[in-house]
Amino acid sequence: MKHAPTHSARWLRLLLALAALAPVSADAMGRRRAAEEERLESDYRRLDEFASANSLSEPVELGDQLYGVSNRWTSVSIATGSRRATLNGRLIWMSLPNLDLAGHPALSRLDEVKTLRPILQSEWCLPPNEGEHVVLDPGHGGNDTGARGGGGTLEKAMTLDIAKRVAAHMDARSIPWRMTRTDDRFIELPARARFAAANDARLFVSIHFNSSGNPQSSGVESFALSLPGTASTNDPDAQAPPAVENPGNRFDEANIVLAYLIQDSLLERQTGADRGVRRARFSVLRDAPCPAALVECGFLSNAEEEQRILDAGHREKIAASITDGIVRYLNAERRADILRETPPRPADDGPVSR
Secondary structure: OOOOOOHHHHHHHHHHHHHHOOOOOOOHHHHHHHHHHHHHHHHHHHHHHHHHHOOOOEEEEEEOOEEEEEEEEEEEEOOOOEEEEEEOOOOEEEEOEEEEEEEEEEEEEHHHHHHHHHHHOOOHHHHOOOOOOEEEEEEOOOOOOOOOOOOEEEEHHHHHHHHHHHHHHHOOOOEEEEOOOOOOOOOOOOHHHHHHOOEEEEEEEEEEEOOOOOOEEEEEEEEEEEEOOOOOOOOOOOOOOOOOOOHHHHHHHHHHHHHHHHHHHHHHHOOOOOOEEEEEHHHHHOOOOOOEEEEEEEEOHHHHHHHHHHHHHHHHHHHHHHHHHHHHHHHHHHHHHHOOOOOOOOOOOOOOOO
16 A cells, blocks of 8 residues: 655655756766766777777878778778778768767777777688578568659569579689579568578678668668667667677678778779768678678669669679679688797787778
């Protein structure tokens, strides 16, 4: 049975509420600021410290809130107050924003360890190969047409065409592969990850084309799985989700290397504008049983880009680029296998894997 609160109890609650609204003292505010600065210093690393650890130059201001470091092989830039960064001129969207710490540009330690370091030192970060087949996943199919261009081009048809071209390149290089679909059929998203697991997947690459309400949007982008507890690139203002680790997060370092190498290869062959290496929790990435990436090969909603995509020569260039990215990853993986038992770890001054 509940009793009504006493008169003194009601007054006590009122006083406590008023106390919570009272101005915070200067000392208390100072302590809060100091605690926040200490937390940021533990979660972030100054760019000059990152540069020193990786044998890169002192930071140079490249523009408004843009800072860069470099050496003979590698250049890195970060934009403070933003998630934007570049590695050797390729756009990378960080998992957390870069900050200005008391006048010093800084990147999150999470991005240092899970984004930049794996790409810079892939031979020392890639896991042992545990599979046999490169699994190619042509997006959509059947009654799921995917994006539709203004000229009627269907994403499902273009993704299948690209995947078959990549498979032909795999055959030419004697690389075993499997495809989640080889014709126009609908396959549920969870079934694609199960297919990869059932076919001893070594890598999983999902192929898509983009669409936007803005008809001027164009370019190519490659996705790796979002890190636990961080917002996806396309929704940076969303509240960070709980730090839940999905099955695909077992391969975080490998995922970002694969996505970067595919994106870099697409840009090497000038298949489109650089929209960056991004993070997302797409189902096929979230549940992948092996290192995985998803590539958006262009915008069907852009009339000019749709016409390029309809050109067989352009699609062949896309397929060759995806193949190049896969082969570069496999080569880095082989080097990792060779070096795995070779201590000590070298100084952080080598070039990005090519």
